[in-house]
Amino acid sequence: MNELPSRKTLPRLDESLLKHLPPFSRLERREIRAILDQATSRRYDVGVAIFDEGAVAERFFMLLDGYVRVVRITPTGEQVTALHIPAGQLLGIAKAIGKDTYPATAMTATDSVVLSWPTRLWGRFVSEYDGFSTETYKTVGKRLGELNNRIVEMATLQVEQRVANAVLRLINQTGRKVEDGIEIDFPITRQDLSELTATTLHTVSRLLSGWEKQGLVQSKRKRITVLDPHALVVLSQG
Amino acid sequence: MNELPSRKTLPRLDESLLKHLPPFSRLERREIRAILDQATSRRYDVGVAIFDEGAVAERFFMLLDGYVRVVRITPTGEQVTALHIPAGQLLGIAKAIGKDTYPATAMTATDSVVLSWPTRLWGRFVSEYDGFSTETYKTVGKRLGELNNRIVEMATLQVEQRVANAVLRLINQTGRKVEDGIEIDFPITRQDLSELTATTLHTVSRLLSGWEKQGLVQSKRKRITVLDPHALVVLSQG
DNA sequence: CAAAATCTTTGTCCCAGCGCAAACTCCGGC
DNA sequence: GCCGGAGTTTGCGCTGGGACAAAGATTTTG
Numbered sequence: 332m333n334e335l336p337s338r339k340t341l342p343r344l345d346e347s348l349l350k351h352l353p354p355f356s357r358l359e360r361r362e363i364r365a366i367l368d369q370a371t372s373r374r375y376d377v378g379v380a381i382f383d384e385g386a387v388a389e390r391f392f393m394l395l396d397g398y399v400r401v402v403r404i405t406p407t408g409e410q411v412t413a414l415h416i417p418a419g420q421l422l423g424i425a426k427a428i429g430k431d432t433y434p435a436t437a438m439t440a441t442d443s444v445v446l447s448w449p450t451r452l453w454g455r456f457v458s459e460y461d462g463f464s465t466e467t468y469k470t471v472g473k474r475l476g477e478l479n480n481r482i483v484e485m486a487t488l489q490v491e492q493r494v495a496n497a498v499l500r501l502i503n504q505t506g507r508k509v510e511d512g513i514e515i516d517f518p519i520t521r522q523d524l525s526e527l528t529a530t531t532l533h534t535v536s537r538l539l540s541g542w543e544k545q546g547l548v549q550s551k552r553k554r555i556t557v558l559d560p561h562a563l564v565v566l567s568q569g
Numbered sequence: 570m571n572e573l574p575s576r577k578t579l580p581r582l583d584e585s586l587l588k589h590l591p592p593f594s595r596l597e598r599r600e601i602r603a604i605l606d607q608a609t610s611r612r613y614d615v616g617v618a619i620f621d622e623g624a625v626a627e628r629f630f631m632l633l634d635g636y637v638r639v640v641r642i643t644p645t646g647e648q649v650t651a652l653h654i655p656a657g658q659l660l661g662i663a664k665a666i667g668k669d670t671y672p673a674t675a676m677t678a679t680d681s682v683v684l685s686w687p688t689r690l691w692g693r694f695v696s697e698y699d700g701f702s703t704e705t706y707k708t709v710g711k712r713l714g715e716l717n718n719r720i721v722e723m724a725t726l727q728v729e730q731r732v733a734n735a736v737l738r739l740i741n742q743t744g745r746k747v748e749d750g751i752e753i754d755f756p757i758t759r760q761d762l763s764e765l766t767a768t769t770l771h772t773v774s775r776l777l778s779g780w781e782k783q784g785l786v787q788s789k790r791k792r793i794t795v796l797d798p799h800a801l802v803v804l805s806q807g
Numbered sequence: 808c809a810a811a812a813t814c815t816t817t818g819t820c821c822c823a824g825c826g827c828a829a830a831c832t833c834c835g836g837c
Numbered sequence: 838g839c840c841g842g843a844g845t846t847t848g849c850g851c852t853g854g855g856a857c858a859a860a861g862a863t864t865t866t867g
Contacts, residue, residue, distance in 0.1 A: 406806075427706060428707065428710025471666055471713070475712065475713055478713065479641065485720070485724070487647050530854075532815085552863060727823075769826080771824090771826085771847085774845060775824090778845090
């Protein structure tokens, strides 16, 4: 993950922050300037909630750096992770789907930097900024597709395959090349993985141990490095 | 389900068909007339595909009567049902989420009647018709929410609870009061239910038999009647 | 640097529910 | 009214992986 100035207010926001991000990429410098001037920037430590399921959606967000887990909490207190959102995507866009409250909780999976705007600006963004709404709906579509895939996965695959898939997805989205393989770019516990794959941390632990013995992965506390992605792909296919 | 003229062309489409459906409800008679004049109406027998996953999205649809299952087929040929869509909703709206192909297959769960328009009209509908896009995105949001719920459900509930939930959802969406309870308003097999709940038809059969012995439901071939919804709710809570 | 908290590993037990197999029932068609 | 196919029921054996338990390892805190 990139190094970022922590805690203290960021220096005046630079246009280049947004220029290359799809929802804004068609805009002119002047427009981006206006958007930035209305934004609030904030840094969150790992493991805190950016917003909570059910809360009134007072703001919408752009994740500038870090990763966010979208989780839902069941009546019995279990957490289920629905999605991982990488930097560069909008989140908390309840308005885009006609809701006034957030449909899930967003927790930082790493220290993260986020811009946000009051929801009342949503309508203006949609109507005034070329490409904003199109790109937004592409994001929504992508997430729909991912949820759909996870349902199919959970319905048809065994735990080992699901975990393999989850790890592969994570290294695709967030992988970083390291000396001897590809490492998941943020700290992730067995528990986290189990919440992503609908199993228990014990089972995940056993699987990772097994894979490590076979030389497919290497893992320390909160870190997973994939040494042999291809073998994992094979595993994930059943 | 209503009786409908089969196969042959329907009589001239009446404005009242659309007037009360959310995406069109804010429109004036004249606008609805124009929309109808551009629509193709078609009746589908039960069990056929309206469109297939991956196909180029040449048209989008409004389900006027019947029920549609949104299914995905895995590499190994298993079917997983992601959603049930009741009459009155749009479907095949790939354009709304920035896609050019359909993200899943839509199969009729009953004989159904569907209007459709060429995708190239999508842009015009969105820009010209007041409320159309808002309502459409609400639909998308609703589906996102449902998928989300199903993930949570599959991640945390036992099979019996999932099946109970599925049955309850179906009677909520599509239930019809009959003499001694509420019946699911379309033919549904054990197999269908198992595809909705990620289990096997055998397990579903056993569960239904059990429930029937306890007097909670009554079922014949392709028909399920819930006699004691409350008891099912209790079951579904674990 | 000791103590506490967090994360991980591993062992043992056990059962929900799947796979397989076979029989039964209902329905539509000829 | 009989036949064939689709849908359903039920029995039985097996196993993936969850539950519970406990100990180790690593990091954080005071």
